[in-house]
Amino acid sequence: MLYRVVCAMLLILAQPVLADNAQSVFNNYQDALIQVQVIENQTQRKSAIGSGFYVSDDLLITNYHVIAEKIQSEQQYQLMANLGSDNKQQLHIIAVDVINDLALLRSPQKQSRQFTLATGLPAQGEQVFSLGNPHDLGMVVVPGTFNGMKQQSFYPRLHVTGSINPGMSGGPSVNSNSEVIGVNVATAGNQIGFVVPVAQVNALLASANSEVPAIDTLKQQILQQLLANQQQMLSPMLSEQWQMQPLGSGMVPTDIAPFVQCWGRASEPEQDDGIDTATASCGQSEQIYLSDSLTTGKLEMQFEWLDGKDLHPLKFNHHYQSRISYSGADNRAGKHDVTDFSCRSDIVELAGKANRVIFCVRAYKDYPQLFDVLYLAATIAAGQQGFVSHFTLAGVTQDNAKAFARKFMEAVVWQS
Amino acid sequence: MAILIELLNSQGRVTERHKFNQPQVSLGRGYNNDIILLDPHSCAEHALLTLNEQQQWQLTDMDSVNGMRNQRGQRVKQQAITGSGQEFTLGKQRVRVLFSDQPVAATQPLHPAEQLFRLLSSPLILVFAMLLVALSMGYEFWLAGLGEDSQWQKQLLLIPFVLLMFALWPLLLAGWARFSGREPRLRPQLTLIFCLLVLWTCWEALAALLNFNLNNSLLTRGLSLLLPTALLLVFFWFSFALMNIQRRWLHISLTVILSSIYWIYPWTQQHNQHYVPQYQHQLLPQPWLVRQPTAIESMLDSSDPLFADTAATALQHRADKAEKRASAP
Numbered sequence A: 001m002l003y004r005v006v007c008a009m010l011l012i013l014a015q016p017v018l019a020d021n022a023q024s025v026f027n028n029y030q031d032a033l034i035q036v037q038v039i040e041n042q043t044q045r046k047s048a049i050g051s052g053f054y055v056s057d058d059l060l061i062t063n064y065h066v067i068a069e070k071i072q073s074e075q076q077y078q079l080m081a082n083l084g085s086d087n088k089q090q091l092h093i094i095a096v097d098v099i100n101d102l103a104l105l106r107s108p109q110k111q112s113r114q115f116t117l118a119t120g121l122p123a124q125g126e127q128v129f130s131l132g133n134p135h136d137l138g139m140v141v142v143p144g145t146f147n148g149m150k151q152q153s154f155y156p157r158l159h160v161t162g163s164i165n166p167g168m169s170g171g172p173s174v175n176s177n178s179e180v181i182g183v184n185v186a187t188a189g190n191q192i193g194f195v196v197p198v199a200q201v202n203a204l205l206a207s208a209n210s211e212v213p214a215i216d217t218l219k220q221q222i223l224q225q226l227l228a229n230q231q232q233m234l235s236p237m238l239s240e241q242w243q244m245q246p247l248g249s250g251m252v253p254t255d256i257a258p259f260v261q262c263w264g265r266a267s268e269p270e271q272d273d274g275i276d277t278a279t280a281s282c283g284q285s286e287q288i289y290l291s292d293s294l295t296t297g298k299l300e301m302q303f304e305w306l307d308g309k310d311l312h313p314l315k316f317n318h319h320y321q322s323r324i325s326y327s328g329a330d331n332r333a334g335k336h337d338v339t340d341f342s343c344r345s346d347i348v349e350l351a352g353k354a355n356r357v358i359f360c361v362r363a364y365k366d367y368p369q370l371f372d373v374l375y376l377a378a379t380i381a382a383g384q385q386g387f388v389s390h391f392t393l394a395g396v397t398q399d400n401a402k403a404f405a406r407k408f409m410e411a412v413v414w415q416s
Numbered sequence B: 001m002a003i004l005i006e007l008l009n010s011q012g013r014v015t016e017r018h019k020f021n022q023p024q025v026s027l028g029r030g031y032n033n034d035i036i037l038l039d040p041h042s043c044a045e046h047a048l049l050t051l052n053e054q055q056q057w058q059l060t061d062m063d064s065v066n067g068m069r070n071q072r073g074q075r076v077k078q079q080a081i082t083g084s085g086q087e088f089t090l091g092k093q094r095v096r097v098l099f100s101d102q103p104v105a106a107t108q109p110l111h112p113a114e115q116l117f118r119l120l121s122s123p124l125i126l127v128f129a130m131l132l133v134a135l136s137m138g139y140e141f142w143l144a145g146l147g148e149d150s151q152w153q154k155q156l157l158l159i160p161f162v163l164l165m166f167a168l169w170p171l172l173l174a175g176w177a178r179f180s181g182r183e184p185r186l187r188p189q190l191t192l193i194f195c196l197l198v199l200w201t202c203w204e205a206l207a208a209l210l211n212f213n214l215n216n217s218l219l220t221r222g223l224s225l226l227l228p229t230a231l232l233l234v235f236f237w238f239s240f241a242l243m244n245i246q247r248r249w250l251h252i253s254l255t256v257i258l259s260s261i262y263w264i265y266p267w268t269q270q271h272n273q274h275y276v277p278q279y280q281h282q283l284l285p286q287p288w289l290v291r292q293p294t295a296i297e298s299m300l301d302s303s304d305p306l307f308a309d310t311a312a313t314a315l316q317h318r319a320d321k322a323e324k325r326a327s328a329p
Helices: A002-029 A064-072 A198-207 A215-239 A315-325 A398-411 B114-120 B123-144 B152-166 B168-180 B188-216 B220-240 B248-268 B296-301 B304-325
Strands: A033-042 A044-052 A059-062 A077-082 A088-090 A092-097 A101-108 A127-132 A140-149 A156-160 A172-174 A180-190 A190-198 A244-247 A251-253 A261-266 A276-283 A288-291 A294-296 A299-307 A342-350 A353-363 A371-379 A385-396 B004-006 B014-020 B024-028 B047-051 B057-061 B078-080 B086-090 B093-099
Touching: A002 A064, A033 A059, A033 A064, A044 A064, A044 A127, A059 A198, A064 A077, A064 A092, A064 A101, A064 A215, A092 A198, A092 A215, A101 A198, A127 A180, A156 A276, A180 A315, A190 A198, A215 A288, A215 A385, A215 A398, A251 A385, A276 A371, A294 A385, A299 A315, A315 A385, A315 B123, A342 A371, A342 B296, A342 B304, A353 A398, A353 B304, A371 A398, A371 B093, A371 B304, A385 A398, A385 B086, A398 B296, A398 B304, B004 B024, B004 B047, B114 B188, B114 B220, B123 B152, B123 B188, B152 B168, B168 B188, B188 B220, B220 B248
Parallel strands: none
Antiparallel strands: A033 A044, A033 A077, A044 A059, A059 A101, A077 A088, A092 A101, A127 A140, A127 A172, A140 A156, A156 A190, A172 A180, A180 A190, A244 A251, A261 A276, A276 A299, A288 A294, A299 A385, A342 A353, A353 A371, A371 A385, B004 B014, B004 B093, B024 B047, B047 B057, B057 B078, B086 B093
């Protein structure tokens, strides 16, 4: 009986406590949370907004993607902190971390109230609050639940259930003690949000100088981060043995890294157009945002097994060829970001079988040493069966691209 | 000395040629004349050509309704024939008077390709060439058709219309020839164009084989640019030779205009090569592979220039950008 009463009382008390928490977070930290605006110089209008929060009396944290335009075209934009009621202050970029989508800014306006960073992650299922400025509507606090680290992700992300909306990017997510556990970064829709862990924020703070660097220095930093990241991402894949499984007569990798997920599909038997196909594709769900027109840091693979059974070999060949006649990059890149693709196409022997192999390369215009590569191979059909394999790598060095291609060509073969 | 009278059509082409040894020749629509004119604007007794005592020919108008005009268009009553080749107009009929000692043009040698022209006139070859072209089109439709929804059998019905389209040029030439009084030679023209289409199909098959085995070799690329031009050149040369047209500028300019489409078209296309690469993707069944495949390592080694070239382009871009920034205020 007593147990039931206690439980009931706890239930009644719990609601106001929760509300209290959100309210206190709002009241205590309203001043430490600002809106970051990217202002276009000619029109004097906002071109991007996001949230930012004080971590010391003059240092702010926000997302890199909020301020990316300022770095891409320095002269065209200004970075402003909207402190409410016509109080706008110019912000300066101290450091960025494009891999984790973070930026460290300095504000001329000192702020006595700051967020404290949590020393560890909350327990799974614990209540957290995401703060920010969604849709330019003013500060909001959104309660949510911490669901642990995002699985199968190369870039560390916390998984929070709660509505993180555009504009809340760069705002903090805090635990019930109002300590920052991470920075809001993305939403997968349906109340699923992703948060960059506080450890990455600490790393950025530790690496940063107190001086305001030139934009070119920042770009150099970004290049170094991209180079280090692709090395870190690819080296385990290059050194480890790939798990292979058959797709028709072709051998395709299943798990080459925990963050690369594979899917499969086969054509339905009743949909008889003369060619049976089975496809498998592998890829990452996330990539690195560099600008509106450029994303990178992504790996993707596709495999297709074709069986033309009753078709005439020439007819099969005609349709087989059309499968490789068109291919494109997987990451977003504009004409100003990358060069044209330059390709090499040849008949190459892979595990004793002749293959049409196509290898295309494009270079990043602003980031020397980085390339996007595209690989496409089709086994020369002896009968009415074909095997197409394909991968794209975004933002890798020449050595890594070639090493990956070598490994891929050795592993992904026709097993006779 | 005998006298010759030529009747000319409005283009100046000779339609009739008469030779007389008598001292008097009558011209007119009446059936009693030596030369019976068909022109309704000429009179029954229109003009009289006579040799006088001084052994000089003269043409006299017989008070005709529409009269007689000399070369300058002046109406004349009587005109002495002072030289060979003098022209008159009786009503609307053009007439030329020649003396028999008038020299004739040099003999035209037979066209060196006359033997081939005779071959082109063979109906057997024409039917064979048309059949081959129709077959190659049918083959294309059959290749593309896949599954139950395929319409390739129905598409075969299009073939006669496509053939008719290719026959337009010979038909056009034949029509023009009839109008200008030349030989139409429709059949050799038809045979010519269909033989050329057969050659074109052969070239496509050869190109597929070359592309498959040699990738983007200079040989294939050069051939694929030059061959269409060469084929067009041959086509117009034969086509004009058949019609006995010796206007080289027309021949060359038609070839240049038509073949330049082949060169200009790819150039006018929008390039999205930063997004969609272009590469050799020719595939053929294994028996068509006549060369040794490359090894993985040499394929990778040959990819080095791709990195070097694109990196150089990127470097150039950065240099241009820095220069632009430096020159900006």
